Amino acid sequence: MSSPAVRPLPPRRIPFVPRSPAFWFLAPAVLALAAIGVYPMLVALYNSFHHYNLTDLASGTPFVGLDNYIATLTDPSFWGALGRTLAFLLLTLPIELGLGLFAALLLHRQALPRVRAIARVSLVIPMATTYAVVGLIGRLVFNRQFGIANYLLGLFGVPPLDWLGDPTLAFVSVMIMDIWQWTPFCALILLAGLSMVPREVEEAARLETPRWSMIFWHQQRPYLLPGITAILILRSADMLKMFDAVFTMTRGGPGTATEFISIYIQRVGFRIFDQGMASAQAVLLLVLTIVLSRLYIRYVYREA
Template identity: 60%
Template structure:
């Protein structure tokens, strides 16, 4: 009887979460997979039919898809190392003893960029980097075309992504540093004053779980980044900042080819899962 009551209690607690996960996560995923296997154009709903892997063939041979993926991975390869380096530096500074009040205020201020939505960040970038009225050009005394130039527009996306998510990296790594036993760290500092030696042999093993989590979360967020880029550049000038998420949106809601857009999204999901598994295997293996 106790066992039955216990199982019912467990089901009562986890049941709503499982249902919510199924409705919000699993059902849309299954629908996307189903759509990707069909010819599904919103302007030709009477012609919906099963076509197998034809959409995937089209995507994998589409130059626009690979160009968008290349731009997305370039953003990832540029912004993620900057976030890790700056976040680790901030975490190490905040981890050192002393200046308690200043550190507390700094930790509170780090939450502000993360609390700002992607769309608001993009709009903020448009206002600050406006060629005629932006505060950045006024401070520089220049008339730089930030949004209308391909290189400048991409640099703006990197800048805002780093600004918004470096605090998240810093807070996660700071939490990892608090797990280091104080006596072990103190003994290491007595043995050597080389910060890299202490970081590599004492602190890094405790940072690794948080580091892998950051890599997975930030990689997934960057690969599907849409709101900030859309509000900031609309993928322009031309298609120079059209990331893969913007391409999927264009194919699905401007060309109205839901089947092709779903195939692109499924391939993006597979790439994200592969990268996540790679992070776990490589970094945990090293530890």
Template identity: 80%
Template structure:
């Protein structure tokens, strides 16, 4: 009788203080996270958006920060150096991300077929180590590996008869060096995400498919692919966003050089904002980069995740 009366009254509404704030403990536990998000994320974004519509030069603060409308955006879109840096970043993304996904898929398939539980657990732990390494440390490791005098890269290439190369002083080799370090750090991330997708495949279906055909490519395409597509979408979104804002490892390893060979868009924005001291222009460039990231993420969801659904 009491339960029927409770269902008739509907769900109980949370008690409120002063008619505004809910009394639920969950709300008060969320307040620190909301405050941190507002301070660390929302406020800098709003400040950058505000600065992008103003003339804000750190070297000339005496003249104030007058409102100039969309002049910073027009100057950015007509700046050939900006487009060169963006094109260089797009080239890096188009070359590096497919390699990371391919190697990650290969590693995920090996781990998925691995029979020994302890060996599988050890392999998973070892995959976390590169991901846990900070970007700045990855850049320092890259400087040591590709050093001309004592780098491991020249030692390994010397084993096959290739003379020592000045990796970080040659534009093409410097670009390739940054690619290699990024592939080393983030291929394990792709492998773990794809391995999680493979673990969702029903074992009975896999066993039946192996009885039907011995070709692993047929099993991958027809059975495992639908389970991999959601994880693949997450990889594309997260890694594309990371590559578009990639700064620490590149700046530590090459400083954007030699010349502008590794001056990606984030390095160029840093140069405009903190070497040319034009915060307004740098803010406009950062907002444009944010818009490009959102558009790219929506395209991934539209064309990759929709197929998975």
């Protein structure tokens, strides 16, 4: 009699380890996000409820509850920095959005594909420039002695201006550099939205009415609203945490003219060394960013 065939045992599966290839493709990104984003946020949240001063580590980090938040909300300097940041956002973001929309409409009406390709590549250059380099460029452009800004004004007979020494002009100079860097981003996002409009619909609308404002409002605007929402969310978050370009360009000065909220938090955390207070301020800034994002989605994106 022949011996019965021995059936091989199925391979042992390690518990809690998924076999899906998608899991292994996503795992590195999830781990990087947890290490870079989630863990520091949890540490900041923990520190915000504790007394944590780098100059007084001998006393430990005792739990203080909401004391850091109360001290932050009653700090006039915090509200001053937040007010300057919101003023910068309210003044700069509409200009970037308006100029970006104007550039997107011009490129959308341009029929030559080579011109559009060159324009798109040119728009990427400011976006690819790092914040610190933008700040250094700003220091050179608005230098009182040899900056190109005063040179151009001199062609019209305007005397040299102390751009980085005057509080108002320093604020305006930071606005100009931010507009230069991020208007192309708005233009590219809005151009992508315009490219989604069916060509047949635009041609039919042009036959019915010659008014471009009617075509824009009824045919193109619905396709632009998702992009506008994305621009509002991303640029608002960037402006609220804007640090590198401003610190490199003005160091927050003169005085506190360009001391935005991120620079103030850095000063509290790494010059006064009060990590607990700085963490509470960072958490409040995160809450403000989330609230603004929800408002944008509710009142802008819902119209799409």
